[in-house]
Amino acid sequence: MSECIIIGAGPAGLAAAIAATKQGVSVRVIDEFVKPGGRLLGQLHQEPDGEWWNGIEEAEKLVAEAKAAGVSLSLGTSVYDLQKTLNGWRVSTTDGILDAPAVLLATGAAETAVPLPGWTLPGVMSIGAAQVMTNVQRVRVGARGVIIGVNILSVAITRELQLAGIHVDRMVLPPVNDVNKHPADPAHVMQSLLRVSHLAPSPLIRLGSRLMQSAGMQQLGVRFFPPQGVKMWGIPIQLRTAALEIIGSTQVEGVRIARITPNGTPVPGSDRIIPADFVCIAGGLYPLAELAAVAGCPFAYIPELGGHVPLHNEQMQTPLNGLYAAGNITGIESAKVAKAQGYVAGLSIANVHGHRAGTLNDELARAIQQVEQVRAQATIQFHPHIQEGRRCIASLYAAHLQQISAMA
Template sequence: MHIDVAIIGSGPAGLCAAITLAKKQRSVVVLDEQRKAGGKLIGQLHEDPKEGWWIGRQIAEQMQREAEQAGVTFLLQREVWAIEPGWTIKTSGHQDITASYVILATGAQEKPTPVPGWTLPGTMAIGAAQVLNNYERVRPGKRIAIMGVDPLAFTVAQELKLAGAEVVGIFLPPEGLFATEKAKPQSTIGYLSTMAHLAPNPWLRLAGSMAKHQLIQKMGSRFYPKAGMKVFGVPLRLRQALIAIEGANQVEAIQTVKLHRDGKIIKGSEESILVDAVCISGGLLPLVELASSCKTVNIDELGGYVPLHSEEMETSKEKLYVCGNITGIEGAKIAMEQGKLAAMSIEHKMTGSEQAMCDVKMQIDEVERVRKHAAITFMPNLLDGRKKMKQLWDKFQQESRDTYEVR
């Protein structure tokens, strides 16, 4: 089978890219290892402070319908093992697919944070809890503890509460190889300041933005109530770490300790809290395994290793494009706009038309606009990361030109 564009990943980025290209009469195949299209979108259910309810499952279904009507072919339950320049797509199906262009829209994966007892049934990654709760409509437990303080923990805590669960608290992880700064109350308060816009009331928003200052972070961590403060009705326990999960055959309780503001344990502060489920939120990593044929760069502000790419979403390898969380961890709305941008850039490459170039320029501005108004910011210094990427891309372009001229 030969097609114009193969898109790997049917999350919001891949779906938007597919719709945009199919509407330009390009032949498009979307491959995804999951049985449903939509990627992480299908588990999302939250209230956007400005735009009301965000029901990911419905949005994904609508986009899949729109894509199919425009002529997109979906190959679901089809894992892509490798892509070879040219492009040949090696999949778990019997037949290879060849395509003139490839878009990698493989999204992100969760980082694990191990804790003693985490293999007990009832312990799960926060993303699994999100899909179970919002998509499968199965509440992960009645009394739930969340370990790890980040935007996903807040989002899912709210979603679990909506489903009728009691969330006993969001706790810090134990300090160790997998959590250093994230295990300290003081640095976590600093990190929280980057999420101030998510706070449910103006007082917390103000406190959050003030916490950008180091002195306030120190004071905040000293005076932060040991019993925690409620965010969306869920106790945020910044001075308490979850150090073990206990139970005979399944989760029955968590062991916690109270912390000094530098993260040191307060002796004799151990407490056992009864729960029947634990969700672990350790952060997200761009999924770059398929990007081995192009250059990748390590930019912490974007989430780790990501393919080197231009503002137009082009990689260092000809006719290979990227969009969505593989380029850096951001919310679904930005992934969608990046998907459209990657598609428009390919259209421009294919036609060379001025109109297509205009579309690309306008879409670059649109990505920026949506980014500026994002309700969820996963990476606190994301804009610095995007700047670094631009500099690295310019350097790469310059070096490629120099090499070409020497030859």
């Protein structure tokens, strides 16, 4: 029997496995995909210093280190239940039932749906699916496409599609409806893009972005945003254009678009059809935390972290004894932050459940500090007030423990 079961073989899960195993903890990592690495496998982008971040290479390094340390990997295995027992946790998988004193949830994130007419046609996919097909499976998603949804993730992946020789005609917003509130709001989208304007390839774009930090300038920017959009890597990003529907009989044939007002309302008579054989829909990410809910872990809704997240402290412990969480399940951040959090979780597990329990406080404190350093140096922040979100979840965790203590 393993002393720790880690669910998720992405950067957080693998880093945790390495850290715990090196402290003598017996670890098994479970992932439903046939290859370890999680979202790392699809990542490929250029850092501001000119260096390329190759997710596949980063994943290979982590996997090699994990195997060298003695980590057991169970791939192509799904987890469908997680229950507390007298001695720890029972994990129900498609390969059988496993028991362990400690479980780490490193399940990552999922994509938010952005519904619009025609989105079930063959050839329509999420932006993350296009990333995996292109960078992992080496499958060409199409010849000419439109990206619906403009955010940090979709801009990065659109560049990856372009590097793979795929023509992206333009990036536009989704239509306004009860679900697509923020993604369809030009002002909200502009604010999110300003947070990554330092990555823009054009010095003119970077300069213009620095001049638009005030709310008043941003409102003017949305009002007078060029109808043809602003090009990044030659791809028009059109914040004053929305996709009204995806056209096609048996597969994608085009997208009907229209100019929109600053509040997202379509301008009558401005609609036209853009030919396309694929469409990528991008609604952003949210923490994939269903297993934490199944386990009975208390949650909090923290918009700054991307949605509902399980309560946890800086040592990645949840209020449930023996249950830990790390990576994007605790809030949407970069792979580098997830990796640093995973290292903290691995040491935390070893410090409580391992053979050196209680002796790793100094190492754990340094690892926690490293998370803060990595976060501060992050090239991309998916949410603007991540530090506020982290402080909020820490406060709620402490309040929950006090409440439980008072009731005991």
